[in-house]
Amino acid sequence: MVTYVAIGLLAILASIKAFHYYYQIKRAPSQKQLSKLVLSTLRRGQSDRE
Amino acid sequence: MIKKIAVTLKPYNRVPFVYQKLKICRNCRHFTVLGERDCMSCGKTGGLQPVEKRAAGIVRRDQWLTGLILLLLIVIGLLFSASALQTVLLIAAGAAAAALLWTLSKRFTPALRRIQLQKMFQQYSYELASGLAIDHQAAIRVFQEGDKPRTYEMLREIGSLVHNDQLKLEQIMLLQTFQLRKDMDLMLEPLLMDSFSPDLVAYIGEMAKIRRDLIKENTFRYMLQHEMYILNMPNGETVLAAVAGAAVRKSRYMTMYPYLLIRYARLLPKDRFLRLYKFAKSARSGPLYDEVMRIYEEKFKWDPDFQNA
Numbered sequence A: 001m002v003t004y005v006a007i008g009l010l011a012i013l014a015s016i017k018a019f020h021y022y023y024q025i026k027r028a029p030s031q032k033q034l035s036k037l038v039l040s041t042l043r044r045g046q047s048d049r050e
Numbered sequence B: 001m002i003k004k005i006a007v008t009l010k011p012y013n014r015v016p017f018v019y020q021k022l023k024i025c026r027n028c029r030h031f032t033v034l035g036e037r038d039c040m041s042c043g044k045t046g047g048l049q050p051v052e053k054r055a056a057g058i059v060r061r062d063q064w065l066t067g068l069i070l071l072l073l074i075v076i077g078l079l080f081s082a083s084a085l086q087t088v089l090l091i092a093a094g095a096a097a098a099a100l101l102w103t104l105s106k107r108f109t110p111a112l113r114r115i116q117l118q119k120m121f122q123q124y125s126y127e128l129a130s131g132l133a134i135d136h137q138a139a140i141r142v143f144q145e146g147d148k149p150r151t152y153e154m155l156r157e158i159g160s161l162v163h164n165d166q167l168k169l170e171q172i173m174l175l176q177t178f179q180l181r182k183d184m185d186l187m188l189e190p191l192l193m194d195s196f197s198p199d200l201v202a203y204i205g206e207m208a209k210i211r212r213d214l215i216k217e218n219t220f221r222y223m224l225q226h227e228m229y230i231l232n233m234p235n236g237e238t239v240l241a242a243v244a245g246a247a248v249r250k251s252r253y254m255t256m257y258p259y260l261l262i263r264y265a266r267l268l269p270k271d272r273f274l275r276l277y278k279f280a281k282s283a284r285s286g287p288l289y290d291e292v293m294r295i296y297e298e299k300f301k302w303d304p305d306f307q308n309a
């Protein structure tokens, strides 16, 4: 019985992970977007301090 | 006039994407573009790590954790297996899950790392901004200690991420105290500001002499935009002529900025004017052509170099 539960959990783990990967990949930023994010954060950070 | 000092500058380390210059402290999450290994904020030795490496580490840790859970489930299943059929089924399911997750993680690792980086920058945006401010203070401290070349190198690194006129001006002021040479790793376009600055114009003038290749569209635009102010400077006209001389480098620039050339063609040295003359001759008409021909008639009509052109 326990073995079947383990098999079930394996299947669930694999599908959750796979689903999670696909979901995340869709909203992964490009390297250019990451650069922009950093630059805009730093621009904002400056005006906060001024 | 300040006496210019001879310096050696380290070459600038260019990266495809600016965020790749950032490092983060493993201990206190202090961000920096300056540190080599030790954290300036908490003092931890070897605490600094490039952000990309850090993101890769987090992704790897997640993947190991998933692998561990997978293994744990297989081991528990095996221990409680009551028949050969159960064992076979379990191993098949385990192998399938492992293969699926391995393939996916292999394929998606670069994207997963970028997601981690995004999270890191968003979550620690305050640390990011204050980290760069601390870097700037460190540069000012080095300046006060008297090491100008090192200060410039530090400001140049900070300037790759923080784009403001003050930082640009500080770099230009330092550069103006150095004896600049052709073989130095210099830059111009990243230092262009929005407002008029005589120091920047003087620097552009120097670049027009030793590194014409650095003078590009944005510089021409800057010179034209602030032309009236530049002409009020003691040697403003000379700088404008030198920049016009740099525009002669490419026919694209001559097509794009004819008025700069019309106004300063008369002040160009012979070799520069010859290039402009060849270009204007091929264009055959227009206000630039008229002006160039007028100067040619006045100054170079009998010059043998122009006869063969």
Ligand SMILES: [Zn+2]
Pocket: B025, B026, B027, B028, B029, B030, B039, B040, B041, B042, B043, B044, B047
């Ligand atoms: Zn630290």
